[in-house]
Amino acid sequence: QVQLVESGGGSVQPGGSLRLSCKGSEEGFDRYAMAWFCQVPGKEREFVAAITRYGIYKYYGDSVKGRFTISRANANSTIYLQMNSLKPEDTAIYYCAATPAGSIYSSDYAFWGQGTQVTVSS
Numbered sequence: 001q002v003q004l005v006e007s008g009g010g011s012v013q014p015g016g017s018l019r020l021s022c023k024g025s026e027e028g029f030d031r032y033a034m035a036w037f038c039q040v041p042g043k044e045r046e047f048v049a050a051i052t053r054y055g056i057y058k059y060y061g062d063s064v065k066g067r068f069t070i071s072r073a074n075a076n077s078t079i080y081l082q083m084n085s086l087k088p089e090d091t092a093i094y095y096c097a098a099t100p101a102g103s104i105y106s107s108d109y110a111f112w113g114q115g116t117q118v119t120v121s122s
Helices: none
Strands: 004-007 010-012 018-024 033-039 046-051 058-060 068-073 078-083 092-099 116-120
Touching (some): 046 068
Antiparallel strands (some): 033 046, 046 058, 068 078
8 A cells, every 4th residue: 555645746838847756655665656647627637657666667648758757766755757848738737646567547546646736838
């Protein structure tokens, strides 16, 4: 069982950067593959990025490839999402999620954080 808390969201201009963090509980963090999803009001959650238990494999949604980077620091029970070259269409609530088996589908994730708002506008 893992508890997740996201932070680092905010408001930026197009082309700007943000670094999101997801802090997990101190025990058992490396048992889970991790992912970031985003959600716009009125729409379903969408896959952003995923990372395997030790960070060997990373996966990205088509819209963020080349701009976002997912990473993890298991010693600190933390996962990150470095967001560069932000676009207005990136505006959403970003959620951190954990699963015992890697997946890009939100239905496969058992544990979720509360979300952090990212707003990109000029």
